[in-house]
Amino acid sequence: MAFSLIQLVGENLFTQRVRDDQRIAETLSEQIGDPLVALDIDALLALARGVADENGARVLVLDPYGVVQADTRSELSGTRLSNREVERVLSGSAESDYGFYDAGGSGGFWVRSALSLYENVRSMNGLYAQAISRGGERVGALVYITPVQEIYENLRSIQLQILSWMFVVLAMVLIVSMYIMRAVTRPIGDLSEGIRKMSGGELSARVEVRGHNEFSDLAQAFNSMSERIEALDQARSQFVSSASHELKTPLSTMKILIQTLLYQDPIDPGMAKEFLNDANQEIDRLSRIVSDLLTLVNIDSGGMKLNIENIRLRALLDEQIKRLLPLARENGIEIELEARDEVSVPGDSLKLQQVIYNVIDNAIKYTDRGGVVRVQLSRSGKRAIVRIADTGQGIPEKDLPYIFDRFYRVDKARSRATGGTGLGLSIVQQIVQLHGGKIQADSTLGEGTTFTIDLPIQP
Amino acid sequence: MNRRIRLMALLAAAAMLLTACSGRGGAPQGGSSASLPEPPVAPENQILGDDSASLAREITLYRASEAAMELTAVIRLISPGADGNLTRAALEELFGARAAIEDVEFSSGAATVRLPLDAAAGRSDSDCLLLCCSIANTLLGIDGVEAVNVLSGDRAIDICGLPLGTFTGLNGNIPALYAQLQSERERFAAGGAVLERSACLYFPAYGGQYLLPEVRTVSFPDEDYASALIEALCAGPQTRRCCFSFAPEGIDLLEDAPHTSVTSGGERVLELALSPVLANYLALSGIESWQFYGSLVLTLTSFLPELDAVRVSIGGQAVTECDMGVRLARFPNGEMRRTDFDSCAGSSAWLYFARDDGNLVRLECAVSRAAATSAGSILPAMITLGGSYLPDLRSAFPEGIGPEDLLGVSVAEGVATVNLSGNFYCQCQSLDAHGERSLIYAMVNALTELDGIGAVGFLVEGRQVESLAGSIYLRTPLLPDPGLVRGYAPDA
Numbered sequence: 005m006a007f008s009l010i011q012l013v014g015e016n017l018f019t020q021r022v023r024d025d026q027r028i029a030e031t032l033s034e035q036i037g038d039p040l041v042a043l044d045i046d047a048l049l050a051l052a053r054g055v056a057d058e059n060g061a062r063v064l065v066l067d068p069y070g071v072v073q074a075d076t077r078s079e080l081s082g083t084r085l086s087n088r089e090v091e092r093v094l095s096g097s098a099e100s101d102y103g104f105y106d107a108g109g110s111g112g113f114w115v116r117s118a119l120s121l122y123e124n125v126r127s128m129n130g131l132y133a134q135a136i137s138r139g140g141e142r143v144g145a146l147v148y149i150t151p152v153q154e155i156y157e158n159l160r161s162i163q164l165q166i167l168s169w170m171f172v173v174l175a176m177v178l179i180v181s182m183y184i185m186r187a188v189t190r191p192i193g194d195l196s197e198g199i200r201k202m203s204g205g206e207l208s209a210r211v212e213v214r215g216h217n218e219f220s221d222l223a224q225a226f227n228s229m230s231e232r233i234e235a236l237d238q239a240r241s242q243f244v245s246s247a248s249h250e251l252k253t254p255l256s257t258m259k260i261l262i263q264t265l266l267y268q269d270p271i272d273p274g275m276a277k278e279f280l281n282d283a284n285q286e287i288d289r290l291s292r293i294v295s296d297l298l299t300l301v302n303i304d305s306g307g308m309k310l311n312i313e314n315i316r317l318r319a320l321l322d323e324q325i326k327r328l329l330p331l332a333r334e335n336g337i338e339i340e341l342e343a344r345d346e347v348s349v350p351g352d353s354l355k356l357q358q359v360i361y362n363v364i365d366n367a368i369k370y371t372d373r374g375g376v377v378r379v380q381l382s383r384s385g386k387r388a389i390v391r392i393a394d395t396g397q398g399i400p401e402k403d404l405p406y407i408f409d410r411f412y413r414v415d416k417a418r419s420r421a422t423g424g425t426g427l428g429l430s431i432v433q434q435i436v437q438l439h440g441g442k443i444q445a446d447s448t449l450g451e452g453t454t455f456t457i458d459l460p461i462q463p
Numbered sequence: 464m465n466r467r468i469r470l471m472a473l474l475a476a477a478a479m480l481l482t483a484c485s486g487r488g489g490a491p492q493g494g495s496s497a498s499l500p501e502p503p504v505a506p507e508n509q510i511l512g513d514d515s516a517s518l519a520r521e522i523t524l525y526r527a528s529e530a531a532m533e534l535t536a537v538i539r540l541i542s543p544g545a546d547g548n549l550t551r552a553a554l555e556e557l558f559g560a561r562a563a564i565e566d567v568e569f570s571s572g573a574a575t576v577r578l579p580l581d582a583a584a585g586r587s588d589s590d591c592l593l594l595c596c597s598i599a600n601t602l603l604g605i606d607g608v609e610a611v612n613v614l615s616g617d618r619a620i621d622i623c624g625l626p627l628g629t630f631t632g633l634n635g636n637i638p639a640l641y642a643q644l645q646s647e648r649e650r651f652a653a654g655g656a657v658l659e660r661s662a663c664l665y666f667p668a669y670g671g672q673y674l675l676p677e678v679r680t681v682s683f684p685d686e687d688y689a690s691a692l693i694e695a696l697c698a699g700p701q702t703r704r705c706c707f708s709f710a711p712e713g714i715d716l717l718e719d720a721p722h723t724s725v726t727s728g729g730e731r732v733l734e735l736a737l738s739p740v741l742a743n744y745l746a747l748s749g750i751e752s753w754q755f756y757g758s759l760v761l762t763l764t765s766f767l768p769e770l771d772a773v774r775v776s777i778g779g780q781a782v783t784e785c786d787m788g789v790r791l792a793r794f795p796n797g798e799m800r801r802t803d804f805d806s807c808a809g810s811s812a813w814l815y816f817a818r819d820d821g822n823l824v825r826l827e828c829a830v831s832r833a834a835a836t837s838a839g840s841i842l843p844a845m846i847t848l849g850g851s852y853l854p855d856l857r858s859a860f861p862e863g864i865g866p867e868d869l870l871g872v873s874v875a876e877g878v879a880t881v882n883l884s885g886n887f888y889c890q891c892q893s894l895d896a897h898g899e900r901s902l903i904y905a906m907v908n909a910l911t912e913l914d915g916i917g918a919v920g921f922l923v924e925g926r927q928v929e930s931l932a933g934s935i936y937l938r939t940p941l942l943p944d945p946g947l948v949r950g951y952a953p954d955a
Contacts (some may be wrong), residue, residue, distance in 0.1 A: 043877045043917025043940045070499040071936045073918075078822075078946030082903055086499055095497040453722035 010166065014159045018130070021152055022102050025132040028055060029100070030149040032063065032298040033134045036146060040065060041138050045074065052076050055148075065136070070094055071093035073144070085147065093145045102132045102153065128156040191219035195226055200372045207234040246411035250293050250426060253287035254355075261286075289425070296427035300410065303434040310352040310438060317381055317388055318343045322354070324360045325379060328368060336373035339364070343381040347388040349459045350447040353433045354458075360390070363455050369393035369424070371452070386461045387441075399447040403441075407445055408433040472884075484948020502927075503940045505903055509925035510871035510882035518542070518874050518915050520549065523674050524557045525600035527593045532638050534597055547837055550574050550602050557601050565616070567602075571607035571703070571811040571830055573629070573663055574602045575765065580616030588622045589641050595620060596637055598629030606914040607836070610678040612663050612765050617801040618775040621768030623648040626688060628660030628766060629678050636896060646891040658683040664696055665761040665808065666706035667754035668829030670848065673809025676765075677703045677828055685822040689721035689733055705811055705827045709755045710746075716741060718778075723770070730771035732798055733763060739778030753787045757804035772798035810835035813912045814845050815905035817859035818949055823895030823905055825948045838879050838916060839872040841909050859905035861898070863890040870911075870924075877917040878940045879910045888923045891931040904944050911943040918942050 032055050039047035052063040055074040070090055073081045089101035106125045130152045133421040136144040201209035209228055211223045237447040261279040265271060302308045325339050332339050349356075367377040375395040382389045399407060403414045411426040434445045440460045447453035479591050493650040493758065512898050519542040525534040541556050543549040551567040554576065563582075568575040576598050583591050611630040613620055620627050623644045638893070650656040660683065663676040677700050683691045693716055699708030710716055719736040726732055745752055760773050774797045775782045780796040792803055810832040816824045828848060833838035843866030846858065868887040873880045894902065907919040920940035935941075 043942060045911070045917070045945065048942070049945065067500045067939050068500060069939050071941070073942040075944070075946065078944050081944040081947070082941055084499070084936040089496075091497040091499050094499055097497040202504050340913060438511075 010159060010163050013162070014155075017155050017159070018104070018152065019128055022148065025061075025102065025130055025148050025150055026100065026134075028059060028061075029132045029134040029146055032148070033146040035138050036065060037138045038145060040067075040073070040144055048074050059150065061151075062149040064149070066090060066094070066145040066147060068094060068142055069142055070145070083201055087131060087133070087147075089131055089229065090145055091148065093133045093135050094142065096106075096142065100134045102130060102133065105131055106128050122256050125153070125156060127151065128153045143257065144190065146286045159265075165458060183382065188219075191223060195219075195223060198226055198230070200228060200418065203235070207237055236397070237253045243410055246426070247297060251290065254290040258283045258286045292426045293427070296425050298432060300427060300434065303431070303438065308355075308438065310355060312350050313353060314348050315351050315353050315356060316419055317347045317390065318350060319355075320356060321360060321379055321381060321390070324357055324364060327361065328364050331365070332368050335371070337366055337368055337371050337375050337377060339368075339377045339379065341379045341381075345381065345383040347381060347383045347461065349388050349439075349461055351439045352435075356439070359435050359457065362394075362432050363392045363457070366424075366428065367392055367455075370394065371396035375452075383461070388459045388461055390457040390459070391454055392457075393452060395452040398449040398451055399445065400449055401447075402459070404445060404447060408443075466817065467668075474908070505927055507925045508873075508878060508880070508882075508922060510873045511515045512565070512924065513547075513837055513872050518857075520544060520605075520915065522549075522553050522556075523601065523604045524553065525597045525604075527597040531760055532589060532593060532641075534600060534635070534637065536595070541746050547833065549836075550605060550608065553601055553605060553763070554598060557597065558645075568805070568808055568832070568834070569608070570808050571675045571677075572607060573612065574608050574610070574677055575614060575663070575676075575799075576602070577614045577616065580618075581620075583615040584621055589637075591620055592622050592627075592644070595627060595630070596634045596640070600633050600635075602767065603630065603633055610661065610663065610676075612618070612659075614765070617764055619764065619766055619768050624766050625651065625658065626660055626766055631661050631678060633744050634788075640721055653822040660766070662692060662695070663762065664692070664700075665705060665711055665758045665765075666700045667750065667758060668706045668811070669810060670829050671751065671754075673807060673829040673864070674754065674761060674804070674807045675703055675811055676705050676761075676769065677701065677706065680783070684842070684871070688767055689735070689763055690717060692766060693717065693721075693759070696758060696762060700798070703811065705829055709758050710741065711744065713743070714738070714740060724774075726796075726798075730798075731769050732772045732774050733767065733770055734767060735759070735773060735775045736779070737775060737777045742777050751786070751788065753804070753807065755784045756782065756799055757807045759802060760799045760804050761808060772800045774798055808832065811897050812841055812844065813909065814841075814848060815859060815902040815908050815948075816856040817831070817905065818843060818857070820949075821900045821947075822949045823947045824950075825908070836913065838874055838910055839869075841913065842866075842872070842881065842906055844871050845905065845909055859901045861890045861894060861902070874916060877915060878920055879913075879916045879918070880920045880922060880940075881910070881924060881927050882922045885901065885924050888928065888931060894932040896932075896934040899930075899934045900947070903931065903935045903941065904947050907941050908943040908945070908947070 032051065034049050036048055039045075040279060041053065048065060052065060052074055053076050055061065056063045061077045061357050063074075064072050064080060064085065066085060067073050070084045070086060072083050072085055075081045087103065087105070089103050092098040092101045105128070107127045107129050128151070130150050132148045132150075134146045134148065135142055136146050141439075191211075191214070198209050198211040207230065210227045213220050213227065214222045263284045265276055268275065299308075321343065322339055325341055329339060364379065371377060371394040378391075378393045378397075380389075380391040380393075399414050403412075404411045407414065408429050410430045412430075413424070413426050433443050436457055436459070441458050443455060443457050445453060445455050472617075481496075505734070509881060519540050521538055521542045523539045524539055526537060527533075528535055535905060539550050539556055541549065544552045544555070548567055549567065550569050553566060553693045554567060556562045563578070565577040565579055568577070573884070576812045578594075580778075582594070586594065595613045597611055602608045602611045609631065611680065613619070613627070622641075625644060625648050647656070647658065651658050659680055662681045663678055664676045665676050667673075668675045679695065679701060681691055681695050697710045697714065698709060700706040708876055716737055717735065718738050720804075721733055721735050722734050724734055724836055732801055744750075758776060759775070763773055764770050776797070782794065782799075783797050784791055784793045784854045785799075786792075787807075794800075794803065809829045811827045812835045813825055814828045814830075816826065818824060828844075834844040846864060846866050847859050862863075868884040870882040870884050872882070891899065891902065892921075906921075910916050918940035921931075921937045930937055
């Protein structure tokens with residue numbers, strides 16, 4: 005469009021100049037015919053110079069064969085001018101014609117010119133050729149030449165400016181395009197690289213999050229996923245390690261007992277019985293561990309289905325206390341139940357029984373003789389609160405965050421001595437969470453520990 | 464792959480951009496299938512000599528009617544005679560007989576007509592005036608004639624006892640002119656009045672060959688016309704730049720007042736006693752003695768009525784001979800006559816010399832009377848004068864070209880056709896564009912200075928040629944180009 009505009013303006017300017025030249029050339033050609041035929045060079049030159057001086061132009065008078073018979077600048081006299089315009093006029097193809105020439109190099113009019121960035125036009129001239137006729141006969145041609153370098157320079161300047169601007173715009177478009185392409189492709193490339201690393205096993209791979217857009221959200225999601233996968237992987241490793249260790253311990257014990265019996269000769273029946281009894285206990289323990297592990301696997305895989313029903317918590321607590329009362333008495337511990345409100349919650353009765361049983365059982369096991377285990381049931385808004393507090397040794401503060409981790413034991417020796425698998429609290433927490441509740445532990449070393457189970461009253 | 468596509472897209476965009484840049488911007492283009500018409504092929508025309516002299520012209524003849532004291536104008540188509548002298552042919556047509564005219568000397572615009580010695584005899588002053596005006600008006604109507612001097616034999620004619628001088632303008636009312644002359648005579652005789660006349664003053668011209676006339680108005684306070692004329696001569700030429708003064712201004716050339724003596728044969732001789740200083744001056748200045756004496760004699764005899772000869776003495780020593788360059792002229796009894804210096808009267812022509820930039824210098828030069836009016840002589844004169852005319856001028860003709868290489872000139876319908884020799888053509892082959900232009904236009908401009916020639920064509924050995932050296936097209940006649948002429952300081 006810009007170039008079309010330039011061309012339009014240029015053609016308008018040049019056309020106007022051509023019209024002016026045409027008017028002058030036609031008038032002069034009518035006057036100059038007589039002196040040309042009469043070979044009156046003085047009269048001919050007087051007319052030509054008058055017009056040339058008045059208009060800052062140059063006039064050539066040609067005979068019918070194109071030979072310059074008069075030149076107001078006396079440079080081309082005697083030469084034969086064979087421009088296209090002169091040829092057309094003198095051959096009779098046209099009464100007049102015009103063209104543009106660069107007279108800069110040669111001073112002549114042989115180099116046709118145009119507005120172009122390729123050419124360095126030094127002296128652009130408009131050349132208007134007009135037939136000179138006398139009595140219907142073509143007796144020569146008049147060539148009227150005017151400088152149009154100024155028009156040409158102006159147009160060229162405009163053209164260069166527009167072109168410069170076009171290059172600037174083009175460069176800017178290129179830069180912006182490259183920036184946009186980079187902004188789009190780089191995050192995708194980073195993400196692709198991160199995925200490739202993760203698929204190669206490098207779970208610690210992360211992508212750089214830049215800006216705040218869809219790509220940054222995607223990168224952030226990828227990083228979150230990566231972190232979770234890494235954490236799961238670490239947990240899995242630790243779990244496998246812990247489980248292996250826990251499974252290996254009773255097996256090792258049993259192996260020692262059995263080897264001891266094998267090496268006895270003769271076998272002492274009393275010792276054999278004792279050893280077999282111990283082996284049996286280890287088998288039981290192993291069985292519990294496996295059972296707990298299966299429970300956890302069942303929970304982790306989503307395979308545990310809750311049989312939801314409306315459960316009256318007081319009754320459930322009573323029942324479990326009754327189940328554990330013999331054990332408490334055996335250990336010299338009292339169990340007190342304080343139920344302020346009758347609260348019912350939706351839940352799986354067996355699973356919630358397992359929760360309450362495990363927590364009270366733990367409290368009994370870690371409370372010294374003469375201690376008390378207090379079970380409280382209350383309602384807080386739409387939530388049922390069960391607190392089970394003991395007067396045991398308490399849990400060190402450093403261990404408190406990990407007590408729900410699998411196979412985590414605060415006192416490993418005592419735990420094993422009491423037959424714990426290290427999975428009880430982890431199972432409790434999973435079941436409570438399956439019911440939409442939560443469990444937390446508060447403890448003061450030497451004073452006791454309180455477990456608070458918070459369950460929603462309505463699902 | 465993406466990079467390749469990007470690169471190709473960029474290249475395509477650049478190509479489109481640059482293609483758009485090469486737009487015409489209003490400058491129309493296009494090829495031309497037309498071609499220039501070719502000049503008709505002229506048959507071979509071996510022009511030899513000069514036929515320009517035979518060109519007929521329309522001339523107005525002023526015939527005298529003595530009864531009515533008036534002139535009647537008649538237009539006739541007149542061709543120059545065999546000698547190329549159109550003025551003589553016109554006068555012969557005017558009088559209807561060759562015997563009526565002894566000679567017409569046409570020199571630099573001034574025509575001096577010598578009638579037979581007895582032409583004025585028996586005529587009254589008014590009839591003589593009528594005769595002179597008839598001659599003067601007829602000749603002044605011819606292109607190039609600016610002044611007419613009428614002599615009877617070698618003597619100037621007087622009317623009413625006063626020198627008639629030189630005619631420079633047409634006189635239609637003869638009775639009124641006659642009455643004016645009578646009145647002048649009375650006032651001049653009474654004393655106190657100054658007589659003013661046009662006079663032909665002859666000055667030596669540069670080149671050392673010719674004396675050229677300059678017509679000038681001279682004031683005569685008394686009847687000592689000779690002193691006034693000599694004073695005017697000493698003042699030097701005023702308009703003719705190709706001439707110079709024969710004496711330094713301020714010198715009192717005359718020892719005594721000139722006086723006229725009458726010989727035993729009845730001839731009137733002007734006695735001039737000149738200062739001996741003059742001899743030294745002539746020797747030192749390099750002015751030839753014949754130039755000095757010729758200027759004096761031609762000037763005085765053209766004006767002073769009834770004068771037959773001039774006798775010169777320098778420091779009391781009578782001059783009886785003079786070195787004319789090619790011969791020694793002897794003057795019996797020291798009487799120098801007009802006929803002794805007739806051949807020294809040349810004419811002037813505008814000749815063209817070359818400049819290094821391809822332009823020309825136009826100079827008025829002294830040439831023979833024939834060369835000044837003849838197309839066939841003007842170019843040889845240019846070749847002959849060439850660079851010798853003035854030291855810093857260069858001939859437009861290349862070396863190796865002589866007058867003989869101009870084989871002939873023909874004039875028809877205002878176009879002079881010059882036939883050049885093969886040697887001329889060959890010598891021009893090494894010319895550059897400037898040299899060729901100088902040569903061609905020196906010839907064209909010089910020839911078109913002549914009456915009746917408006918353009919010049921060229922042949923080589925009678926045949927048309929495209930060009931001499933490639934720049935100037937010669938198959939059509941060329942008009943002159945006055946714009947090529949640049950200034951020149953002849954005094955240098």
